[in-house]
Amino acid sequence: MYDLVYKHINKYLYGSKNSQKLRNTIQLTIVTILVYEGWQFYLFVSHFRDGTAYVSRPPAIEAFLPISALVGLKSWISTGLYDTVHPAGLAIFLAALLSASFFARGFCSWLCPIGALSEFLGGIGKKISGKKLLVPQLLDYPLRSIKYLILAFFIKAVLIDMSGTTAYAFINSPYNKVVDVKMLDFWIQPGTLTILVTCLLVIASLFIHNFWCRYLCPYGALLGVVGIFSPLKIVRESEKCTSCSKCSKVCPSYIKVESQSKVSSQECIKCFKCIENCPSNALHIWPSQEKLSPILFGIFLTVLFFSVLAIAKISGHWYSEVSYYEYSQLIPKAHLFTH
Ligand code: SF4
Ligand code: SF4
Numbered sequence: 001m002y003d004l005v006y007k008h009i010n011k012y013l014y015g016s017k018n019s020q021k022l023r024n025t026i027q028l029t030i031v032t033i034l035v036y037e038g039w040q041f042y043l044f045v046s047h048f049r050d051g052t053a054y055v056s057r058p059p060a061i062e063a064f065l066p067i068s069a070l071v072g073l074k075s076w077i078s079t080g081l082y083d084t085v086h087p088a089g090l091a092i093f094l095a096a097l098l099s100a101s102f103f104a105r106g107f108c109s110w111l112c113p114i115g116a117l118s119e120f121l122g123g124i125g126k127k128i129s130g131k132k133l134l135v136p137q138l139l140d141y142p143l144r145s146i147k148y149l150i151l152a153f154f155i156k157a158v159l160i161d162m163s164g165t166t167a168y169a170f171i172n173s174p175y176n177k178v179v180d181v182k183m184l185d186f187w188i189q190p191g192t193l194t195i196l197v198t199c200l201l202v203i204a205s206l207f208i209h210n211f212w213c214r215y216l217c218p219y220g221a222l223l224g225v226v227g228i229f230s231p232l233k234i235v236r237e238s239e240k241c242t243s244c245s246k247c248s249k250v251c252p253s254y255i256k257v258e259s260q261s262k263v264s265s266q267e268c269i270k271c272f273k274c275i276e277n278c279p280s281n282a283l284h285i286w287p288s289q290e291k292l293s294p295i296l297f298g299i300f301l302t303v304l305f306f307s308v309l310a311i312a313k314i315s316g317h318w319y320s321e322v323s324y325y326e327y328s329q330l331i332p333k334a335h336l337f338t339h
Helices: 002-014 019-050 059-064 066-079 087-103 106-110 113-129 137-160 164-171 179-188 192-207 211-216 218-229 246-250 273-277 294-314 324-336
Strands: 233-236 283-286
Touching: 019 059, 019 106, 019 113, 019 179, 019 273, 019 294, 019 324, 059 066, 059 087, 059 179, 066 087, 066 137, 066 164, 087 106, 087 218, 087 294, 106 113, 106 218, 106 294, 113 192, 113 211, 137 211, 137 218, 179 324, 192 211, 211 218, 246 273, 273 283
Parallel strands: none
Antiparallel strands: 233 283
């Protein structure tokens, strides 16, 4: 019965050309929630600095602390003790990793706020220049390796070289307790170098699609590596394909979809622009017998991701255990703490 209902829903959605609308809606919703949470966090910090009204700390802000989450993971693996300082950050990190094992880099194009911002800037750039800039292959390959080198650095420094006791001590250090406050200060009081680098990244993102995700993001690199084991790949039915190249033209990852029988590149972010723009229905998600629709892919990915967060919340692994008193002592002195 369940199988029959699923097959009918999937069949109904398969021909739908609304996967991009759904994807953009999910992206916009997440960005809106995070902007709101960022504002709440600003008010929370202001309470301890300027005596303004108290606003509770939004745990989702820890989504922007991936290195702290990696150290939390190391500490958890080594000591068996789950991170109580930034528990939501670790839950979000684990949810992203779990999503990658099924949906590869789907997180990057459906759920990541930075991915959404990159895509938005790329869209503006395309309107300005009328086309997307192609980085010469000779330069593209070494540039793409940067994100893997950054990832390798953090994996070696945290998962390999750092001892469990050091990781545990870091998690409970005053620095880590206010690392989110320091991050807020980094953005609201930016130095000259921060402004310069941000401007360069924005300009690069305007003219090179997904510049940050493609070349620099270690998070995306990690999801790409985990995603190797994902069973879901895009396949092209050569007998239906008319070699019109529309799929390759819309691909934000510059993948030559039209010349591949199966897209197995780690750069594929599972946006499904290729599938939605194929006029011959020659592309589908493998290995689903029923040709899993991009819309159901997005729904399953989103449900899986937020289910992990819901489990973390229900099981008491969401709210930080740092007390009001500790924050009142640490936040006014946040600038003094270094790691
Ligand atoms: S191959 Fe298709 S799904 Fe993958 S990034 Fe390119 S357009 Fe998106
Ligand atoms: S858009 Fe479809 S028909 Fe055109 S080249 Fe790509 S797979 Fe073939």
